[in-house]
Amino acid sequence: MPTSIAPSGDAGTSHGAVVVRDLVKRYGGRPVVAGLDLVAHPGEVTAVLGPNGAGKTTTVECCEGLRTPDGGTVRVLGLDPAADARALRPRVGVMLQDGGLPTGARAGDVLRHVAAMYAAPRDIGELSERLGISTFARTTVRRLSGGQRQRLALAAAVVGRPEVVFLDEPSAGMDPQSRRAVWDLVRELRADGVAVVLTTHLMDEAEDLADHVHVVDHGRVIASGTVRELLTARSEDGADDGAGTVRLDAAPGLDPVALAAAMPGTGWSATADEPGSYVLSGPTDPRALAALTAWLADRDVLVQRLTVGRRTLEDVFLDLTGRHLR
Ligand SMILES: Nc1ncnc2c1ncn2[C@@H]1O[C@H](COP(=O)(O)OP(=O)(O)OP(=O)(O)O)[C@@H](O)[C@H]1O
Numbered sequence: 429m430p431t432s433i434a435p436s437g438d439a440g441t442s443h444g445a446v447v448v449r450d451l452v453k454r455y456g457g458r459p460v461v462a463g464l465d466l467v468a469h470p471g472e473v474t475a476v477l478g479p480n481g482a483g484k485t486t487t488v489e490c491c492e493g494l495r496t497p498d499g500g501t502v503r504v505l506g507l508d509p510a511a512d513a514r515a516l517r518p519r520v521g522v523m524l525q526d527g528g529l530p531t532g533a534r535a536g537d538v539l540r541h542v543a544a545m546y547a548a549p550r551d552i553g554e555l556s557e558r559l560g561i562s563t564f565a566r567t568t569v570r571r572l573s574g575g576q577r578q579r580l581a582l583a584a585a586v587v588g589r590p591e592v593v594f595l596d597e598p599s600a601g602m603d604p605q606s607r608r609a610v611w612d613l614v615r616e617l618r619a620d621g622v623a624v625v626l627t628t629h630l631m632d633e634a635e636d637l638a639d640h641v642h643v644v645d646h647g648r649v650i651a652s653g654t655v656r657e658l659l660t661a662r663s664e665d666g667a668d669d670g671a672g673t674v675r676l677d678a679a680p681g682l683d684p685v686a687l688a689a690a691m692p693g694t695g696w697s698a699t700a701d702e703p704g705s706y707v708l709s710g711p712t713d714p715r716a717l718a719a720l721t722a723w724l725a726d727r728d729v730l731v732q733r734l735t736v737g738r739r740t741l742e743d744v745f746l747d748l749t750g751r752h753l754r
Contacts, residue, residue, distance in 0.1 A: 445623030452499030536565030546588035672712025
């Protein structure tokens with residue numbers, strides 16, 4: 429594996445609003461969560477980032493007490509989510525991927541009903557306004573669009589002023605304006621000291637919001653750290669991977685190892701994404717690009733497209749697994 433980014437070191441501590449240790453969950457004998465560790469702290473956004481089927485939702489559902497783990501331990505605010513469900517209910521907010529909302533009720537009534545279950549709920553009018561719920565408050569849930577349901581589910585998750593909030597793909601299917609409203613609300617929750625656990629396969633969501641990211645694949649955390657730590661992680665040979673990515677389209681069949689070796693310094697890695705499409709990661713500067721184009725010219729290879737960009741969590745995932753997040 430072309431990296432030495434370590435899974436979270438703090439997963440072994442007992443501190444944290446959410447502490448998951450060595451979690452195992454099987455479906456039909458198949459482990460979909462296979463020894464997963466993570467910790468989420470108050471006043472932080474913790475992102476669980478991974479491709480479809482990585483085990484993110486299953487992990488969060490174990491934290492919510494909706495699934496029973498087959499192994500390992502899960503503690504939320506120091507309590508067992510299954511055994512202590514009653515004590516946790518007023519302290520934990522949950523936004524499920526499918527909304528989990530009663531489909532026959534009107535949106536506004538759903539929110540009022542949920543708010544009434546809490547001792548000191550948020551101001552419903554203010555929450556509805558900022559999430560744009562007022563515009564569809566009289567519409568029944570079954571007639572709402574996917575994005576509207578998401579916003580209602582988010583409002584229902586936070587209306588009771590929880591200490592911990594689990595948000596599963598919170599901005600999936602939303603237009604840019606709604607997404608901004610959701611992200612602003614998440615930042616406000618963090619500022620209020622809430623522990624926010626966010627599952628997503630959207631790298632920009634994780635990059636923009638998360639204080640700490642756990643990258644999950646095949647039911648395990650394969651890398652963990654702040655976004656900055658992950659983007660500037662050091663490769664196995666100790667060289668700095670740097671902050672740059674060069675994407676190159678040219679003839680298929682170029683050797684990625686030779687491509688990386690053509691670059692100045694030791695901090696370069698390269699992968700052949702698909703035939704004729706290459707991604708190089710390393711300290712991108714004018715000298716590096718000159719070396720690359722000279723190497724290609726020496727081999728009479730015509731560049732069809734060459735783009736230079738900053739490294740993203742997508743690149744980190746690609747480096748770790750050889751696959752794309754989506
Ligand atoms: N109730 C279930 N019974 C059987 N298999 C399940 C069940 N729930 C989930 N799975 C399987 O477990 C694996 C992990 O699913 P999970 O929903 O946890 O992944 P995910 O990372 O949240 O993916 P996505 O981003 O698509 O939501 C998938 O292969 C899924 O098909």
